[in-house]
Amino acid sequence: MPIDIPDVVIDRLPLYYRLLERLEAEGRSVVSSQELGTELGVTPAQIRKDLSYFGRFGKQGRGYSVHRLADELRQILGLDTRWRVTVVGIGRLGRAIASYPGFEGQGFDIIALYDASPSLVGTEIEGRTVRDVSSLREDLEREPVDIGIVAVPGEVAQEVVDTLVNAGVQAILNYTPNRVQVRTDVELKHINPVLFLQSMTYHLKRQRDER
Amino acid sequence: MPIDIPDVVIDRLPLYYRLLERLEAEGRSVVSSQELGTELGVTPAQIRKDLSYFGRFGKQGRGYSVHRLADELRQILGLDTRWRVTVVGIGRLGRAIASYPGFEGQGFDIIALYDASPSLVGTEIEGRTVRDVSSLREDLEREPVDIGIVAVPGEVAQEVVDTLVNAGVQAILNYTPNRVQVRTDVELKHINPVLFLQSMTYHLKRQRDER
DNA sequence: GATCGTTTGTGCTAAATTGCACACACAGGC
DNA sequence: GCCTGTGTGTGCAATTTAGCACAAACGATC
Numbered sequence: 303m304p305i306d307i308p309d310v311v312i313d314r315l316p317l318y319y320r321l322l323e324r325l326e327a328e329g330r331s332v333v334s335s336q337e338l339g340t341e342l343g344v345t346p347a348q349i350r351k352d353l354s355y356f357g358r359f360g361k362q363g364r365g366y367s368v369h370r371l372a373d374e375l376r377q378i379l380g381l382d383t384r385w386r387v388t389v390v391g392i393g394r395l396g397r398a399i400a401s402y403p404g405f406e407g408q409g410f411d412i413i414a415l416y417d418a419s420p421s422l423v424g425t426e427i428e429g430r431t432v433r434d435v436s437s438l439r440e441d442l443e444r445e446p447v448d449i450g451i452v453a454v455p456g457e458v459a460q461e462v463v464d465t466l467v468n469a470g471v472q473a474i475l476n477y478t479p480n481r482v483q484v485r486t487d488v489e490l491k492h493i494n495p496v497l498f499l500q501s502m503t504y505h506l507k508r509q510r511d512e513r
Numbered sequence: 514m515p516i517d518i519p520d521v522v523i524d525r526l527p528l529y530y531r532l533l534e535r536l537e538a539e540g541r542s543v544v545s546s547q548e549l550g551t552e553l554g555v556t557p558a559q560i561r562k563d564l565s566y567f568g569r570f571g572k573q574g575r576g577y578s579v580h581r582l583a584d585e586l587r588q589i590l591g592l593d594t595r596w597r598v599t600v601v602g603i604g605r606l607g608r609a610i611a612s613y614p615g616f617e618g619q620g621f622d623i624i625a626l627y628d629a630s631p632s633l634v635g636t637e638i639e640g641r642t643v644r645d646v647s648s649l650r651e652d653l654e655r656e657p658v659d660i661g662i663v664a665v666p667g668e669v670a671q672e673v674v675d676t677l678v679n680a681g682v683q684a685i686l687n688y689t690p691n692r693v694q695v696r697t698d699v700e701l702k703h704i705n706p707v708l709f710l711q712s713m714t715y716h717l718k719r720q721r722d723e724r
Numbered sequence: 725g726a727t728c729g730t731t732t733g734t735g736c737t738a739a740a741t742t743g744c745a746c747a748c749a750c751a752g753g754c
Numbered sequence: 755g756c757c758t759g760t761g762t763g764t765g766c767a768a769t770t771t772a773g774c775a776c777a778a779a780c781g782a783t784c
Contacts, residue, residue: 310771316711320690334731342692346731347773354733362732363780379711380718387710394609399706401605404690408707448717449710472720473713475706479531479615481553487720489713493706495610495686496619499598499660500527500590502684502700506659507591509683509698521741545761557761558743565763573749573762 311352315379322372334365384409386447390462391454392417392432395477400427442469449473456480522563526590533583545576595620597658601673602665603628603643606688611638653680660684667691
């Protein structure tokens with residue numbers, strides 16, 4: 303299997319997968335790239351090409367078996383196993399993340415929560431006890447996790463990320479507004495709603511000024 | 514001023530702007546594209562080219578005036594005015610959004626909160642009273658907003674978005690896992706952390722299997 | 725079993741995006 | 755005022771990404 307599959311392609315697969323899950327739930331058995339495309343707002347050709355990196359899952363004249371394709375994507379994306387996640391930073395955002403049912407439902411087990419505040423440590427969130435972030439490092443030695451979600455104040459983001467990465471965490475989802483650096487072999491994604499808003503205002507301003 | 518500036522460029526500007534703000538706060542007066550690039554993990558040439566779409570802000574041999582460039586970007590991105598925002602859906606996520614200081618600090622005024630649950634309507638969050646979503650439509654007529662942040666359950670996302678758009682809201686930030694459709698002249702961004710995790714597991718699986 | 729309407733997989737082309745590399749400009753020292 | 759070191763702005767080339775368009779395949783129908 304070729305190693306050089308573009309990242310843009312990988313980033314689209316979860317989108318396809320999510321739609322297929324919905325169609326599966328609706329009881330649809332077959333779907334065409336045309337239909338997937340209109341639903342997602344992308345061209346059918348792009349979907350076919352993206353999928354063709356991984357194999358030939360469709361049947362000419364018919365389309366794709368919804369169940370079969372969903373299954374293949376599960377395999378490809380590694381969603382056929384469960385992944386161990388830890389959340390560091392249990393402020394309002396961290397709590398929202400820890401309580402969000404969408405993670406567990408998709409195979410992501412939030413196995414531990416950490417915070418630095420003594421008033422939070424020891425409290426329970428959705429049946430999980432908040433632990434002291436000072437024991438993060440040693441805890442990870444005993445019970446490693448695959449993914450770290452970081453929702454601490456921006457100033458300590460890099461520090462927390464370093465701790466996670468040094469303890470072997472391979473993927474970081476950074477909810478803080480600060481960009482952090484990691485080794486190139488560690489997966490890293492940033493979620494910063496302000497950046498989204500700021501690129502939207504660019505267009506809003508132009509719409510407002512005229513046209 | 515040319516209309517056809519690529520969206521990829523626009524999406525990078527807030528990134529540059531955020532770094533410049535930090536440098537401004539640190540008291541730096543001049544910075545080179547080289548330095549901006551290493552800090553952000555992009556090539557200096559890309560930064561220079563991106564900026565050149567909008568004008569010539571640098572000085573050869575010196576670099577960019579931090580204050581001047583930050584100012585220009587504020588202008589370009591429309592961050593020299595305040596923007597009116599409403600949040601619909603005041604569950605755990607909506608509350609985290611409503612309380613996040615990063616929005617107000619960047620010129621985004623959250624002027625109203627809405628929810629459908631009778632137990633929430635009337636309660637106060639950060640000094641704002643949660644209103645009933647059934648009055649959203651008429652409220653928007655009286656006090657319009659520029660941006661709608663949607664944090665309702667996925668099933669009603671499209672419905673809420675339609676209400677917002679029909680009432681003249683020009684930009685939507687959708688926190689629900691459901692993709693929604695809007696007119697092409699409305700700005701729309703999706704924030705779905707699960708999609709991020711799912712593309713990360715693709716790489717995690719490959720790292721694990723070998724290499 | 726031939727024909728027809730569909731839809732895939734993909735070679736090839738077009739478009740978008742990135743980045744090299746250099747002329748030109750500026751500041752500082754001599 | 756000339757030289758030197760540095761860093762911008764940009765023409766151009768390379769690379770990446772998207773998408774057209776068609777042969778091949780499949781199922782249904784007669």
